Amino acid sequence: MTTTTFVSRDEIRHRFSTAMSAMYQAEVPQYATLLELVERVNRETLEKDPTLAERFAESGELTRLGVERHGAIRVGTAEELAMLRRLFAVMGMHPVGYYDLSEAGVPVHSTAFRPIDDASLARNPFRIFTSLLRLELIKSAELRDRAAAILAERDIFTPGARELIALHAEQGGLSDPQANRFVEEALETFRWHRDATVDHRTYQALLEEHRLIADVVCFRGPHINHLTPRTLNIDEAQRRMPDAGMNPKAVIEGPPRRDCPILLRQTSFKALEEQVRFNGEHQGTHTARFGEIEQRGAALTAKGRALYDRLLATARKQAAGLDNDAHQRTLAEAFAEFPDSETQLRREGLAFFDYRLTDKGREEGAECGEDEELEALIEQGLVSARPITYEDFLPVSAAGIFQSNLGGGSHDTYAGNANREAFEAALGAPVTDELALYAALEKGSIERVRECLSKKAQLEIDG
Ligand code: OOG
Ligand code: NI
Numbered sequence: 204m205t206t207t208t209f210v211s212r213d214e215i216r217h218r219f220s221t222a223m224s225a226m227y228q229a230e231v232p233q234y235a236t237l238l239e240l241v242e243r244v245n246r247e248t249l250e251k252d253p254t255l256a257e258r259f260a261e262s263g264e265l266t267r268l269g270v271e272r273h274g275a276i277r278v279g280t281a282e283e284l285a286m287l288r289r290l291f292a293v294m295g296m297h298p299v300g301y302y303d304l305s306e307a308g309v310p311v312h313s314t315a316f317r318p319i320d321d322a323s324l325a326r327n328p329f330r331i332f333t334s335l336l337r338l339e340l341i342k343s344a345e346l347r348d349r350a351a352a353i354l355a356e357r358d359i360f361t362p363g364a365r366e367l368i369a370l371h372a373e374q375g376g377l378s379d380p381q382a383n384r385f386v387e388e389a390l391e392t393f394r395w396h397r398d399a400t401v402d403h404r405t406y407q408a409l410l411e412e413h414r415l416i417a418d419v420v421c422f423r424g425p426h427i428n429h430l431t432p433r434t435l436n437i438d439e440a441q442r443r444m445p446d447a448g449m450n451p452k453a454v455i456e457g458p459p460r461r462d463c464p465i466l467l468r469q470t471s472f473k474a475l476e477e478q479v480r481f482n483g484e485h486q487g488t489h490t491a492r493f494g495e496i497e498q499r500g501a502a503l504t505a506k507g508r509a510l511y512d513r514l515l516a517t518a519r520k521q522a523a524g525l526d527n528d529a530h531q532r533t534l535a536e537a538f539a540e541f542p543d544s545e546t547q548l549r550r551e552g553l554a555f556f557d558y559r560l561t562d563k564g565r566e567e568g569a570e571c572g573e574d575e576e577l578e579a580l581i582e583q584g585l586v587s588a589r590p591i592t593y594e595d596f597l598p599v600s601a602a603g604i605f606q607s608n609l610g611g612g613s614h615d616t617y618a619g620n621a622n623r624e625a626f627e628a629a630l631g632a633p634v635t636d637e638l639a640l641y642a643a644l645e646k647g648s649i650e651r652v653r654e655c656l657s658k659k660a661q662l663e664i665d666g
Contacts, residue, residue, distance in 0.1 A: 209376025212295030213326040216318065219294055219386045220329035223274065223393065227430045230395050230492070233449060233472065234430060237494045240447050241432045241440055242269070248435040255435070262557075262589060263325045271433040273497070275332040276393060276425040277311060277418065279354040281629035283425070284335050286360055286368075288630055290389055291316040291331065293371045295323055298333075298634040300595050303621035307602030310340040310413055310617055312626050314634045315596055321644065324594060332596055335629055336419045340617045341412055350409060350420045353401060359424040363388035393427040395477075395492070403481040406489075414609040418491050428608075429471065429493045437468050437498040441527070444472060449494065452607040454527045456600035458511065459534035462543050464500025465554065466511065466593045469600050471495035474608040493608045501590030502641045507553030514538050515599065545590060550578070555591040555641040558648040560655050568656045575656075577649065586652055591644055595637045 228235040245268060249256040259265040278284050288298060296316040304311050317330035341347040367385040371377050377385055399406060399421045410417040419425070434440045438460055444451040449472035457468040474493040481487055503511055518537035522530045541553075548554040558577065560568060564585035580586040627633050 207374075207378045209374070210379050210382040212293065213318070213323050215377065215382045215385065216294035216296060216323075216329055217270070217327040218382065219389060220270065220272065220327055222386050222390055223427065224272065224430060226390060226394065227274075227427060231475065231494065233475070234494045236447050237444075237449065237472065237496065238432055240443055241434045241496055244440045244443070245435045248439075258589070264592065267325055267328060268433060268435075270327050270329075272430050273315075273330040273332060274393075274427050274430045275334070276427055277334040277336060277415065278359070278425045279336050279338075279350075279419045281335070283359055284333070284629050285631040286365075287316070287333060287392075288632060289368050289372070290360070290364065290392070293368060293377070293385060293389075294329075296329070296331065298630060298632065299640065300637045301621070301623045301626060301634050302596060302598045302601060303623075304334070304598060304602055304605065305337065305340065305617040305620055307599070307606070308617065309415060309602055309605045310337045311335060311415065312337060312622065313596075313601070314626070314630070317594060319635065319640055328594060330594070332601065335626060336416065337617075337622075341416065343412070346408060346412055349405070350416065353405075353420050357400060357423055359392050361388045361391045364392065392424050394424065395426045396423045397478065397480055398423070399479050399481045399489075401481065402483045403485040403487055406481060406487070415605070418489070418609075421489075426491065428474075428491050429495045431469070431471075431495040431497050434496045434498050437470060437496060438531075440496050441470050452604075454522075454525075454530045454603075456603045457597060458500075458515070458541075459531055459538050461500075461538070461541075463545055463548060463590065464498060465503060465507070465541070465548075466500055467595075467597055467600065468498045468500075469495060469604060471604055471608065490608070495604060499592050499594075501548065501554040502593040502595075502637075503554050504552055504641075505638055506551075507548070508638075510541060510553065514541060519599075545588070548590065549588055555645045556588040556648075557591050557644065558652050559587050559589075560652055561585060561587050564652075565655075568659050577652075580652075591641055 278287065295318050297319055298314040299317055299319065300315055302313040304313060311334035313332060313334040315330050315332050318324050318328060338347055338350055341350065363384065367381060367388060370381065400423055401421045406417055406421050409420055437455055441451050441455055452471050452473065455468055455470045458465050472494045474490040476488045476490050479487050479489045514537045518534045522533040525533060542548055542551060549556055561584060568585055577586060581588055
């Protein structure tokens with residue numbers, strides 16, 4: 204009897220994200236330039252800040268830094284979304300979080316497919332922000348039906364991809380050659396197509412309803428619309444973008460620059476105008492694809508997040524229309540209220556932390572009682588606490604990224620109406636609550652520390 208060894212889901216995801224990056228570099232050469240710029244800024248940042256470099260090395264984030272990126276796609280139907288869930292599951296990517304963007308005038312709701320456990324995140328945290336078009340928000344019934352009919356005609360998956368997804372479910376894994384074939388077939392779903400599926404008039408009608416609707420409905424598949432490497436200094440990267448030939452969006456989204464980075468800061472270069480062939484041989488253009496960079500910080504607790512949301516709302520009102528420098532100053536002033544030391548963030552329960560025994564803790568830990576407070580253990584240098592990195596997205600920032608890349612005209616808002624139940628029904632599964640994931644990581648780390656300490660104490664007694 205022969206036994207086949209399966210390739211791990213993490214390895215398949217790693218191969219896929221590498222292939223996706225290569226494809227996007229070939230499709231959008233500016234993305235390759237962006238990668239170089241980010242790599243240079245990261246190298247310089249680590250050279251200038253040995254403490255950061257050491258932390259990154261210790262937490263394992265240094266090894267993932269070079270492969271870290273997220274992408275985004277938009278799909279048109281429940282069937283497409285449900286099948287994507289199965290496709291991403293092959294790579295250990297699960298739907299986390301629900302984002303309502305209708306409030307910000309974008310007729311979609313979204314989730315992020317991403318790895319969830321520590322080891323998988325450390326290997327390659329590749330995530331895809333995935334949006335489902337909400338056709339019900341199109342006002343004209345005629346246009347709505349037309350869009351639905353066009354979408355019903357397409358199949359965004361290759362037969363090979365469907366086959367391998369089914370095989371994966373049946374076998375419980377994929378062999379090495381099957382995994383490579385899966386990567387190749389799955390990649391086809393995200394490729395750019397120069398040929399639209401509609402004539403120019405239909406495209407124009409959908410575009411006028413909302414540019415995003417045209418982008419989702421008029422093409423053969425959900426082309427990857429950006430890939431985002433992780434930078435360690437987004438202000439510097441943004442500053443250097445114009446010299447590298449990129450046109451950055453006006454302001455960096457998210458929190459201001461701080462000593463202890465929180466959540467996520469993002470900026471992008473503007474979408475490219477690309478040649479498209481419409482049915483009837485009409486040549487035209489479409490703007491969809493862009494590049495983005497992000498800087499990640501600590502995951503916030505519900506309490507920290509509420510404070511962030513409140514301060515951001517105030518700052519955004521004051522900063523409306525300002526250029527990036529003034530915008531950042533206004534944000535910084537508003538965020539003065541947000542504690543900016545790790546000790547305060549921890550003591551006030553604003554961020555999630557990963558707790559570990561230090562070398563000293565491993566040597567001397569036996570002497571402290573099992574029930575000793577964590578804070579006391581930290582003060583004695585027996586336990587270290589590091590903020591847990593935020594792995595998710597921010598709806599206000601996402602809306603800013605969407606809008607700066609849709610170009611032209613303002614859009615109606617769709618009187619904010621989140622509908623998580625409808626999204627989960629389309630997905631065919633519930634989305635995981637991101638706060639619960641961070642809380643579980645934190646809790647697990649505390650339990651491991653306690654377990655080690657009590658084992659040591661026991662050994663000491665026995666010995
Ligand atoms: C997604 C925009 C959201 C982010 O990083 O917040 C996003 C899109 O334009 O489809 O990618
Ligand atoms: Ni993005």
